[in-house]
Amino acid sequence: MITIIGVGALGSHVALALRNLKQGLRVIDFDNVEQKNVLAQFHTKMSLRRNKAHALSQTFQGLFGVKVDVVPHKLTNDNKNEVLKGSELLIDCTDNITAREIIKCWAKDNQIPCLHGALSADGTFARIIWDEVFVADAEGNEGEATCIDGEHLPFFMLAASTMAIEAERFLKSGKKHSIQLTPSGTIRLI
C-alpha cells in the first residue's frame, strides 16, 4: 500500500499520477473540499463540502474504476500507528511541520521509506526529498497562502508528476533521488 498524506494541490495530483500502481493507494486528509480548491486541486464541484479523502476516492472510482483506501482524519500521534500501518511507502504532501514530524518519526521508527514534497509560497519552487535528508521548514505566515485562484496549477502538476516519477523509480529500483524543481528545470541534489 502506498500512503499519501494530504490530498490538496500537490497530493491530489500525485494520487492521480500513481493511480495505476499495483500496490494500491491510501489517502489521508481531514479537510473538506472548498470552492477555491477546485481551481488548483484534483477535486471537482461535485465534491464541494465533502471530505477530500472521501471525495478523491469517489472520483477515482467513478472516473477510473480505481479503489482507494480512505482515512478522513487528521494524522496525530494518537492514531499514527492505526492509519499508517501496512504502508510500504509514505508520500508526505502535508502543509504543516507538526504532521511532517509525525510522519518522519513514524517512518524512521518503522523503517518505512518516505518521500516528502514541499512548495514555496510563491509557487515557483518545490523540493522532493527522501526522509534521510529531509528537514521540514516552518509553516508560512498568515496570508502567505499559495496557489490563490489556481495561478500555480501547472507548476504544482509538474511537481506532483516529478514526485510520482520518483516514487515509481524507488518502487522499481530501490534508488532514492532527492530533487529540487523550478519551472525552468530540475536538479538532483543527491
Next chain:
Amino acid sequence: MDNALVPVVDANMARLTITYNGQQGDLPDAVPYDMTDADLKQVATECVHNGDIPGIDADNDANFVDFVVDRFPARDDVRFNRLSLRPKTPFGV
C-alpha cells in the same frame, strides 16, 4: 539543466546550488563544504548581482536573507558534497 558543471574532487569542497526567483543553477566554482550560512548567502548575493550563475538571470535586487541552506554530504553514488541555498518551502497541500 546541466548538473555536472563543477568538478569537485576535494572532500572538503562542495557544489553550491542556488535557487532564486523560479530559477536555479550551480555556482561555477566549488566552495568549502563547511562555509557558514551567512557567508554562503553573501557569495550567492554577489554572484546573482553579477550574473555569474548559469541559469539565473542577473538581478541587482537579489537578497537571500530569508533563504535556507541544506547540506548533503557525498555518498557512494553521488561522490561530491552538495550545498543548496533555497527559498523556504512550508507548503504541501
